[in-house]
Amino acid sequence: MAEPVLKIEGISKSFGALKASDDVSLDLVPGEIHALIGPNGAGKTTLIAQIAGSLQPDRGRVHLEGRDVTALDTVARARAGLGRTFQISSLAMEDSVLQNAVLGALGARQKPLGLFARVMKDRDLTEVAMQALREVGLEEYAKFRVADLSHGQRRQLEVAVALTLQPHVFLMDEPMAGLGAEGSAQLVPLLQRLKSRAPILLVEHDMDAVFQLADRISVLVYGRIIATGTPDEIRANAEVREAYLGEEDAA
């Protein structure tokens, strides 16, 4: 297998007596979608936060393209090539699609709005933003207000915003959430195309999407990875079935 682009080694994180991450190791190789699944509260969001840099692990290391980035904050990790889409939309709803993408390209949402007019005149930034919109299929919507887009189109725009930073790795936290069948049907082929550009670590509850998209799946239960394998291997894994059936029993 090719050298991993992202490698997580022995990550542990406790909240009091609760082990939210328990010696987690996983990697992401070029060209793949690696899905991270698990019951509610298994520790998926906590793990993503430690990979993105918004939460420090108690133990363990995060390597990006061979470089140890464990001590870096989220901004430095983003600059190092870690692209992220969020569970909660970070788009500016009243601004246009292009303005949102340009702000992403600028990587500086916190800049005073007064700068905005000048920013929009910067040809390079606008070109980077338009290229990202083309890649996700939103070119024709560049002048639309974000508020007027469908949910599915907003997710596409979030991916475009992440793309403007030219990431080497994507972290995606539940991109299918709230989309419904039509929105998912738009996003699935986009992620399929995107993985050859940068591999994707995908946290997702929508099992149809996961089994359509993933090249490998890791299953997290009580903070521990209990299995990593191809979709077929995961489907056939007795311990995985039990973990999910256990959840259904409890519900």
Ligand SMILES: Nc1ncnc2c1ncn2[C@@H]1O[C@H](COP(=O)(O)OP(=O)(O)OP(=O)(O)O)[C@@H](O)[C@H]1O
């Ligand atoms: N800041 C925190 N302080 C205390 N406990 C926390 C904190 N963050 C998460 N937890 C706990 O850690 C465990 C893992 O939570 P996490 O949100 O990572 O799970 P998850 O797999 O993402 O769940 P879901 O699928 O519901 O989003 C849960 O028991 C949660 O209550």
